[in-house]
Amino acid sequence: MTNIHDIQTPALLADADALEHNLKTMAAAVPGPRLRPHVKAHKCTALAKMQARAGHKSFTCATIREIEGMAAAGLGDDLLLANEVLDARRLAAVKARVTVAVDSAPTILAAAQAGIREVLIDVNVGLPRCGCPPGDAGRLADLARGKGLKVRGVMGYEGHVVGLDDRTTREKLTADAMGLLLQGHQAAGGDIISAGGTGTYDINVWANEIQAGSYVLMDTTYAKLGLPFRQGLTVLATVISVSSSYAVGDCGLKALGMDHGNPSIDGGHQVLFVSDEHITFVPSSPMKPGDRIRVMPAHIDPTIAYHERMHLVRGEEILETWPIDLRGW
Numbered sequence: 001m002t003n004i005h006d007i008q009t010p011a012l013l014a015d016a017d018a019l020e021h022n023l024k025t026m027a028a029a030v031p032g033p034r035l036r037p038h039v040k041a042h043k044c045t046a047l048a049k050m051q052a053r054a055g056h057k058s059f060t061c062a063t064i065r066e067i068e069g070m071a072a073a074g075l076g077d078d079l080l081l082a083n084e085v086l087d088a089r090r091l092a093a094v095k096a097r098v099t100v101a102v103d104s105a106p107t108i109l110a111a112a113q114a115g116i117r118e119v120l121i122d123v124n125v126g127l128p129r130c131g132c133p134p135g136d137a138g139r140l141a142d143l144a145r146g147k148g149l150k151v152r153g154v155m156g157y158e159g160h161v162v163g164l165d166d167r168t169t170r171e172k173l174t175a176d177a178m179g180l181l182l183q184g185h186q187a188a189g190g191d192i193i194s195a196g197g198t199g200t201y202d203i204n205v206w207a208n209e210i211q212a213g214s215y216v217l218m219d220t221t222y223a224k225l226g227l228p229f230r231q232g233l234t235v236l237a238t239v240i241s242v243s244s245s246y247a248v249g250d251c252g253l254k255a256l257g258m259d260h261g262n263p264s265i266d267g268g269h270q271v272l273f274v275s276d277e278h279i280t281f282v283p284s285s286p287m288k289p290g291d292r293i294r295v296m297p298a299h300i301d302p303t304i305a306y307h308e309r310m311h312l313v314r315g316e317e318i319l320e321t322w323p324i325d326l327r328g329w
Contacts, residue, residue, distance in 0.1 A: 002317075002318040003316050003317060003318065004236055004292070004311070004313060004316045004317075004318060005292065005316065007236070007311065007318070009236050009237050009238045009250055009251065009292070010235050010236065010237050010250060010251040010255040010295075010307075011235070011236040011307075011311060012233070012234075012235055012236075012303075012304065012307040012309065012310045012311065012324075013233070013234045013235070013236050013294065013310075013311050013313050014047075014217055014232055014233055014310050014311065014312050014313065014322075015217075015230075015232040015233075015234075015313060015314070016312050016313060016314045016319055017230075017232075017314060018217070018218075018230035018231065018232030019047075019050070019216060019217060019232050019312070021229070021230050022215055022216050022217070022218070022229045022230060022232065023050060023051065023054045023216065024054070025215075025228050025229060026054070026056075026201070026212070026215050026216075026229070027054040027055050027056070029201065029202060029228075030201060030202075030210055030212075031055055032055050032056070033056075033057070033058055033078075033209070034208060034209060034210060035056045035201075035209075035210050035212065036056070036058045036059060036060045036078075036080060036194065036209045036210065036211050037051045037056050037059055037060065037211075037212065037213055037216070038059075038060040038061075038062070038082070038197075038211045038212065038213030039059055039060065039061055039062075039066055039070065039213065039326060040060075040061065040062035040063070040066065040213060040301055041213030041214045041216060041217075041300060041301050041304070042213070042216060042217065042300070042304055042310075042324075043066065043304055043305055043324050043325070043326035043327055044304070044310060044322050044323070044324050044325065044326065045069055045070060045073035045075065045325055045326065046320075046322040046323075047216065047310075047322065048070065048073070048075055049073070049075065051216070052075060057075075057077050057078070058077060058078035058079070058080070058209075059075060059078070059079055059080070060079075060080045060082050060194075060211045060213070061079055061080065061081050061082065061083075062081075062082065062083050063081075063083070063326075063328075063329050064081070064085065064088070064090050064091060064329065065326060065327070065328045065329050066326045067079050067081055067091060067094055067096070067098060068090065068094055069325055069326040070096070070326070071094045071095055071096035071098075073325075076094070076095065076096025076097065076098075077096070077097060078097050078099070079096050079097065079098050079099070080098075080099045080100075080101070080120065080155075080194065080211075081098060081099070081100045081101060082101050082120075082122075082155060082157075082194075082211065083101060083130070084101060084102065084103055084104070084107045084122065084130050085100065085107070085110060085111075086106060086107060086110045087110065088100065088110050088111055088113075088114035088116060089113075089114050091114050091115075091116060092114050092115045097118075098116060098118070099116075099118040099119060099120055099152055100116050100118075100119050100120075101119070101120050101121075101122040101130070101155055102119045102120070102121060102122060102140065102144060103121070103122040103123075103124075103130055103131050103132040103140070104132065104140070105140070105143060108140065108143055108144045108147060108149065109147070111144075111147075111149060112144075112147040112148060112149055116149065117149065117150060118149065118150045118151075118152050119144050119149050119150070119151055119152065120151070120152055120153055120154055120155045120190070120192060120194060121137045121140050121141050121144070121151060121153075121154045121155075121184060121188045121190075122154070122155055122156065123137055123154050123155070123156040123180060123181050123183075123184035123185075124156065124180070125156035125157065125158055125177035125178070125180045125181050125195070126158065126160055126161070126173070126176070126177045126180065127157055127158065127159040127160045128160075129157075129159070131156060131157075132184075134180045134181070134183040134184040134187070135183075135187075137154060137183075137184035137185070137187045137188040138184075138187030138188055140188070141187070141188035141189060141190075151188060151189060151190045152190045152191060152192045153185060153188070153189070153190030153191050153192030153193055153194065154181060154184045154185045154188050154190065154192070154193060154194070155181075155192070155193075155194035155195060155209075155211075156177065156178075156180065156181040156184070156194075156195050157195060157196075157197070157211070158173070158174055158177040158178070158195060158196070158197070158200060158204070159197065160173075160177075161173040161174050161177060161199070161200060162196075162197035162198065162199030162200050163199050163221055163222070163225075163260075164199070165224055165225065167203075167225070167226075170199060170200060170203055171203050174200050174203050174204055175206075177195075178195065178204060178206035178207065181193060181195055181206070181207070182206060191208075192208065192209055193206065193207045193208050193209065194207060194208075194209035194211060195207035195209070195210070195211065196209075196210035196211055196212060197210075197211060197212050197213070197214070198212045198213065198214040198215045198218075198222055198227065198229075199222060199225055199227070201215065213301070214300055214301065215227070215229045216232075217231070217232040217233035217300050218230060218231045218232060218233065218300065219231070219233065219260070219296070219297050219298055219299050219300040219303075220260075220263065220264050220296050220297065220298045221260045221261075221298050221299060231296060233296070233297065233300050233303070233304070234266065234294035234295060234296055234297075235251050235255055235256060235263075235294070235295040235297065235303065236251075236292060236293075236294055236295075237249035237250050237251035237255075237279060237292070237293050237294075237295055238250050238290065238291070238292055238293075239287050239288065239289055239290065239291040239292070239293060240278075240289060241289065242283075242287055242288060242289060245282065246272060246280055246281060246282055246283075247269075247280075247281055247282075247283050247287045248278050248279065248280050248281075249265075249278065249279045249281070249293050249295070250277060250278065251277075251278075251279045251293075251295050252274055252275050252276045252277040252278045252279060253274055253275060253276050253277075254276055254277060254306060255277075255303070255306055255307070256274060256279075256295065256297050256303050256306070257297055257298070257299040257300070257301060257302030257303040257305075257306070258274060258298070258299075258302075259298075259299055259302065260298035260299040261298045262274060262298065263279070263295045263296055263297045263298055264295070264296045264298075265279075265281055265293050265294070265295050265296070266293065266294040266295075266296060267284055267285070267293070267294075268284040269281045269282065269283050269284050269293065270282040270284070279295060281293075304324060305324070305327055307324055308323065308324055308327075309321055309322065309323055309324060310322045310324060
């Protein structure tokens with residue numbers, strides 16, 4: 001077996017024990033089809049196959065590329081493209097059950113023209129992104145049915161809520177958001193109410209599908225919430241320079257998702273700043289060039305998307321290496 005000291009850095013590591021724990025914990029809490037894992041979190045069909053073996057066989061995708069890759073990997077039983085698209089022609093060639101989110105007449109028309117058979121009406125539940133007003137959901141559902149589409153139900157993402165530190169606040173704002181989604185569902189009809197994320201997976205009792213993704217490997221942002229999942233993703237870096245008051249590793253902005261702030265470094269080292277190809281930190285103990293550090297990202301989704309491969313590890317031993325094969329659009 002390969003050792004982590006034998007690979008070039010920066011390198012993406014997934015802890016096998018943490019991953020197994022997270023999969024089992026989520027499968028027990030949200031079993032079977034109630035969880036529709038979001039593969040945008042990891043963009044890796046090898047990991048998605050582990051989720052399927054844990055009982056979660058329907059998936060959420062963010063891009064057409066993810067839909068195509070999941071179908072090609074034999075994971076196309078029930079794929080949701082939880083994103084509006086105005087050019088869905090590539091989906092016509094996908095051998096899978098594909099449902100697409102729509103929130104307007106143009107997105108409904110694009111789905112119909114591409115031969116898509118099933119849609120969810122995307123409802124804005126407070127996150128200023130995609131989604132129609134709840135009061136428009138019924139009209140759009142009727143329009144979709146008039147175009148020959150089956151309306152499976154509604155979806156809405158409380159993304160403005162999932163990362164809030166205070167659980168009481170998360171509970172209240174999730175209830176408010178789901179009140180809007182239920183209004184849309186009452187008007188639109190269908191069996192599915194799809195929502196939720198890692199931060200609200202056990203709070204959102206209104207949705208019958210939860211779209212959590214980051215739970216599989218976690219990050220420092222979600223770790224602050226006291227969830228029962230373990231941090232399992234790190235970026236392995238090499239110390240390349242040491243001064244009297246700081247050290248520098250070869251892991252920078254192009255290897256880390258930084259939209260949620262600075263990463264942390266295992267071992268209690270204090271991160272000062274991150275630049276293109278460097279992380280500058282104050283060591284908690286003496287370091288020398290050639291030492292290895294493990295950097296814990298604040299947001300796993302973009303971090304993983306920066307890398308071509310992920311190494312599944314136990315301690316310092318590499319068990320498997322998986323391609324991040326759902327990258328791109």
